[in-house]
Amino acid sequence: MSAAAERISLAPAAVKRRRTGGFWHRAARHVMRDKVALVCAIVLLAIALSAIFAPWIAPADPYKTSMLRCLLPPLSPKYLLGTDELGRDMLTRLLYGGRVSLSMGIAPVILATIVGGALGVTAGYFGRHINMAIMRVVNVFYAFPSVLLAVAMAGVLGSGIVNSLISLTLVFIPPIARVAESVTTQVRNQDYVEAARATGASAGRIIVQHVLANVMGPIVTYASSLVSIAIIISSGLSFLGLGAAPPLADWGLMLNTLRQAIYVAPVNAVLPGVMIFAASVSFNLLSDSLRSAMDVRA
Amino acid sequence: MSADRGGPAQPILIVNGLRKYFPLRGPLGTIDAHVQAVDGIGFDVRKGETLGVVGESGCGKSTTARLLMRLIEPDAGEVIFDGDPIGHRGISIRELRRNMQMVFQDSYASLNPRHTATEEIVFGLRVHGMGSKQAREQAHASLRLVGLEPGQFGDRYPHEMSGGQRQRVNIARGIALNPRVLILDESVSALDKSVQAQVLNLLADLKDRLNLTYVFISHDLNVVHHVSDRVLVMYLGKVVEIGPVERIYGDAAHPYTRALFASRLSMDPALRVGAAPLSGDPPNPVRPPSGCRFRTRCSLATQACAASEPLLREIAPGHQAACHALTGEMADAA
Ligand SMILES: Nc1ncnc2c1ncn2[C@@H]1O[C@H](COP(=O)(O)OP(=O)(O)O)[C@@H](O)[C@H]1O
Ligand SMILES: [Mg+2]
Numbered sequence: 273m274s275a276a277a278e279r280i281s282l283a284p285a286a287v288k289r290r291r292t293g294g295f296w297h298r299a300a301r302h303v304m305r306d307k308v309a310l311v312c313a314i315v316l317l318a319i320a321l322s323a324i325f326a327p328w329i330a331p332a333d334p335y336k337t338s339m340l341r342c343l344l345p346p347l348s349p350k351y352l353l354g355t356d357e358l359g360r361d362m363l364t365r366l367l368y369g370g371r372v373s374l375s376m377g378i379a380p381v382i383l384a385t386i387v388g389g390a391l392g393v394t395a396g397y398f399g400r401h402i403n404m405a406i407m408r409v410v411n412v413f414y415a416f417p418s419v420l421l422a423v424a425m426a427g428v429l430g431s432g433i434v435n436s437l438i439s440l441t442l443v444f445i446p447p448i449a450r451v452a453e454s455v456t457t458q459v460r461n462q463d464y465v466e467a468a469r470a471t472g473a474s475a476g477r478i479i480v481q482h483v484l485a486n487v488m489g490p491i492v493t494y495a496s497s498l499v500s501i502a503i504i505i506s507s508g509l510s511f512l513g514l515g516a517a518p519p520l521a522d523w524g525l526m527l528n529t530l531r532q533a534i535y536v537a538p539v540n541a542v543l544p545g546v547m548i549f550a551a552s553v554s555f556n557l558l559s560d561s562l563r564s565a566m567d568v569r570a
Numbered sequence: 571m572s573a574d575r576g577g578p579a580q581p582i583l584i585v586n587g588l589r590k591y592f593p594l595r596g597p598l599g600t601i602d603a604h605v606q607a608v609d610g611i612g613f614d615v616r617k618g619e620t621l622g623v624v625g626e627s628g629c630g631k632s633t634t635a636r637l638l639m640r641l642i643e644p645d646a647g648e649v650i651f652d653g654d655p656i657g658h659r660g661i662s663i664r665e666l667r668r669n670m671q672m673v674f675q676d677s678y679a680s681l682n683p684r685h686t687a688t689e690e691i692v693f694g695l696r697v698h699g700m701g702s703k704q705a706r707e708q709a710h711a712s713l714r715l716v717g718l719e720p721g722q723f724g725d726r727y728p729h730e731m732s733g734g735q736r737q738r739v740n741i742a743r744g745i746a747l748n749p750r751v752l753i754l755d756e757s758v759s760a761l762d763k764s765v766q767a768q769v770l771n772l773l774a775d776l777k778d779r780l781n782l783t784y785v786f787i788s789h790d791l792n793v794v795h796h797v798s799d800r801v802l803v804m805y806l807g808k809v810v811e812i813g814p815v816e817r818i819y820g821d822a823a824h825p826y827t828r829a830l831f832a833s834r835l836s837m838d839p840a841l842r843v844g845a846a847p848l849s850g851d852p853p854n855p856v857r858p859p860s861g862c863r864f865r866t867r868c869s870l871a872t873q874a875c876a877a878s879e880p881l882l883r884e885i886a887p888g889h890q891a892a893c894h895a896l897t898g899e900m901a902d903a904a
Contacts, residue, residue: 404599462679463676463679463680464679464680464681464683466636466641467672467674467681467740467743468682468693469641470639470667470671470672471667471671471693471694471697471698471747472663472664472665472667472668473693473694474697477697482685482693485682485684486684
């Protein structure tokens with residue numbers, strides 16, 4: 273994570289040459305051309321759609337247990353992917369689990385982007401003492417490994433999905449704030465910001481109309497690379513019992529409860545892990561592609 | 571146009587003892603030293619004139635411009651705009667900026683890549699309370715004034731225009747607020763010669779039509795000669811000479827000015843002054859020489875030049891220079 277934060281540095285040429293509105297356009301074009309990214313995008317879209325529409329497409333009730341049918345292997349009649357240790361339909365629970373896991377991947381990153389972005393942009397724009405005050409605190413938290421920080425915070429806050437959302441958000445604020453600060457510092461020193469100041473405009477007005485549009489791209493690109501980490505950490509928290517609580521369907525939690533059955537029904541036990549892996553790797557590769565799209569000069 | 575409050579004889583700008591030292595921070599964030607970018611300069615800018623500002627790169631020209639605009643806070647000194655000091659006793663910084671605008675060197679960097687030409691100009695007008703419809707009309711009027719048809723160029727982004735067109739947009743933004751002073755910091759330096767000539771003609775034209783006063787900063791001595799009424803020569807954060815353009819270019823007094831002019835290739839042999847051209851780089855502005863800052867490169871330097879700093883003295887009507895050799899203080903100080 274630390275290396276990634278340093279890598280996002282916005283060369284002045286990149287600031288200058290970026291087309292208006294063209295950034296997302298170009299990013300989309302780049303992703304379309306990049307085969308790997310395209311596959312990842314499709315995988316993610318499939319996971320996202322099946323998670324969103326789980327209540328309509330799932331074949332069974334995710335909470336309906338049955339001691340008679342527990343740990344059925346995949347491809348059993350009526351249970352395409354088998355059943356878990358309490359006899360609940362695996363496919364259904366995996367579909368529902370996507371809801372929790374994707375939300376826990378995306379929501380904290382969005383929240384952290386808002387808070388971390390605001391902190392970083394403020395620090396970068398005003399510089400000097402304000403920068404020092406904000407970045408000192410940010411860097412203290414940044415110094416801790418993210419997993420350790422997440423576990424520690426979840427431990428302090430107590431288990432539960434809301435608390436793990438909060439702790440993940442807190443974990444991602446420092447790296448995003450650092451990226452936002454460095455990009456803003458560069459934009460802030462551009463002549464057009466100086467020219468805007470020369471009109472007599474207030475700082476708030478300049479930030480909204482001149483700075484934000486030019487720093488959003490790099491910040492969002494960087495934040496997108498954190499989603500895969502968020503998915504893994506949130507699954508990890510659930511696995512450790514610090515996140516989602518039973519009987520909620522969550523990939524991390526399923527991995528934990530099926531753990532004991534690994535010798536009895538190995539495929540069932542591995543399935544949630546495959547989902548975590550697929551979602552997280554797809555997000556990661558897609559965000560890499562987005563990042564290289566960004567660096568391409570028009 | 572804003573009112574000419576102080577009358578024609580009142581200088582539009584009076585600068586007194588303006589100073590800016592930039593702190594240099596060490597690895598621990600402590601201030602280790604200061605760059606003496608601008609060190610106690612004073613001059614007037616008269617209404618309706620073009621004051622050329624010349625000097626080698628790094629002598630503090632841009633810092634002076636930014637101090638005049640109050641884009642950076644001076645460490646000391648004052649700027650008086652048409653008789654009003656800037657600050658709570660006189661006019662506000664906001665009011666100052668409405669009356670004084672600046673055009674930067676890099677036409678690309680000084681336009682927001684995400685704003686169209688019209689949006690870029692509208693921004694400043696909205697800041698000063700104009701409604702959005704009126705601001706668009708005013709922006710289009712400004713574009714027309716700089717020779718860009720709003721229908722054709724108004725919706726273009728910076729990368730869709732040439733350097734000359736972009737610089738015209740920058741000028742349009744500068745004049746849109748109806749300022750009285752325009753600071754041009756190397757505004758034509760980055761342009762091709764032919765485009766440069768067109769933009770210079772445009773500037774001359776705008777100056778007449780809008781009753782503007784220019785502070786024209788450039789390292790290009792030929793261009794400054796062409797546009798200026800008076801010329802101010804800076805060296806290492808100090809004003810070393812100021813006077814009418816024909817005197818500075820024909821009969822410069824300060825050894826630095828003479829050396830500066832000797833180091834350029836003049837078309838006219840008569841303008842080549844009999845001084846050794848400048849050699850080497852200027853000293854470090856962090857630790858400038860004692861006394862006269864030019865003495866380390868000056869062929870006339872004596873011990874007196876190290877001992878005390880020469881002050882600007884009138885050597886002819888309206889012509890001032892800061893050199894011990896000129897004022898006969900050499901003997902007194904020695
Ligand atoms: N923001 C700054 N921080 C530190 N030093 C600066 C800053 N701006 C300018 N300087 C230094 O001040 C001196 C004068 O710079 P400047 O006014 O840009 O010169 P010019 O425009 O005449 O080339 C230079 O030595 C420059 O390095
Ligand atoms: Mg400069």
